[in-house]
Amino acid sequence: NAGVTQTPKFQVLKTGQSMTLQCAQDMNHEYMSWYRQDPGMGLRLIHYSVGAGITDQGEVPNGYNVSRSTTEDFPLRLLSAAPSQTSVYFCASSYSGNSNQPQHFGDGTRLSIL
Amino acid sequence: DAKTTQPPSMDCAEGRAANLPCNHSTISGNEYVYWYRQIHSQGPQYIIHGLKNNETNEMASLIITEDRKSSTLILPHATLRDTAVYYCIVPRTNNAGNMLTFGGGTRLMVKP
Numbered sequence: 048n049a050g051v052t053q054t055p056k057f058q059v060l061k062t063g064q065s066m067t068l069q070c071a072q073d074m075n076h077e078y079m080s081w082y083r084q085d086p087g088m089g090l091r092l093i094h095y096s097v098g099a100g101i102t103d104q105g106e107v108p109n110g111y112n113v114s115r116s117t118t119e120d121f122p123l124r125l126l127s128a129a130p131s132q133t134s135v136y137f138c139a140s141s142y143s144g145n146s147n148q149p150q151h152f153g154d155g156t157r158l159s160i161l
Numbered sequence: 162d163a164k165t166t167q168p169p170s171m172d173c174a175e176g177r178a179a180n181l182p183c184n185h186s187t188i189s190g191n192e193y194v195y196w197y198r199q200i201h202s203q204g205p206q207y208i209i210h211g212l213k214n215n216e217t218n219e220m221a222s223l224i225i226t227e228d229r230k231s232s233t234l235i236l237p238h239a240t241l242r243d244t245a246v247y248y249c250i251v252p253r254t255n256n257a258g259n260m261l262t263f264g265g266g267t268r269l270m271v272k273p
Contacts, residue, residue: 089263146252152204
């Protein structure tokens with residue numbers, strides 16, 4: 048049982064490059080989300096999805112796009128990377144978006160933008 | 162969302178119980194209390210959650226006061242591997258998704 052799998056674990060980009068952070072879960076969870084964590088700070092919600100075909104913005108959505116074509120996958124796209132997007136990115140999933148469902152996190156993608 | 166207050170740091174001797182307090186005095190009747198922890202630079206790990214009653218699982222126990230304004234996470238026999246930052250969270254219940262707001266947490270240091 049893999050849980051939530053994020054790839055890659057590390058990535059270095061140049062300003063202006065684009066890339067996709069992958070997130071997959073094998074628990075048949077409907078709810079998935081992306082957070083970023085900056086040094087010494089808590090996690091901030093970027094985007095979330097309550098099911099396949101449905102996505103919505105979180106606290107800090109600017110500069111990021113998401114899609115949810117399947118229940119299992121929830122990729123996060125950086126269209127034109129900026130140094131301010133240097134961060135650790137965590138994907139999470141839960142059975143539903145109800146507050147009585149715990150969210151389970153992946154191990155993160157550490158992204159540096161030069 | 163309900164704000165939570167935790168002490169910034171605590172120490173615990175290995176093998177002893179670690180009791181981590183959390184205040185959430187503005188919690189509403191249908192909001193859950195969650196505990197997560199983050200070990201070094203790993204992803205947050207779910208520990209336990211509860212609404213009104215005390216809860217126990219293989220990792221920890223959660224004690225919620227009768228007025229629900231505070232709670233305590235108990236690690237019954239702390240090990241060195243329990244050294245981590247522990248977060249007490251009361252998730253939003255509105256249409257903005259099930260957003261978890263991670264505050265400063267409590268940095269627990271388990272010492273030999």
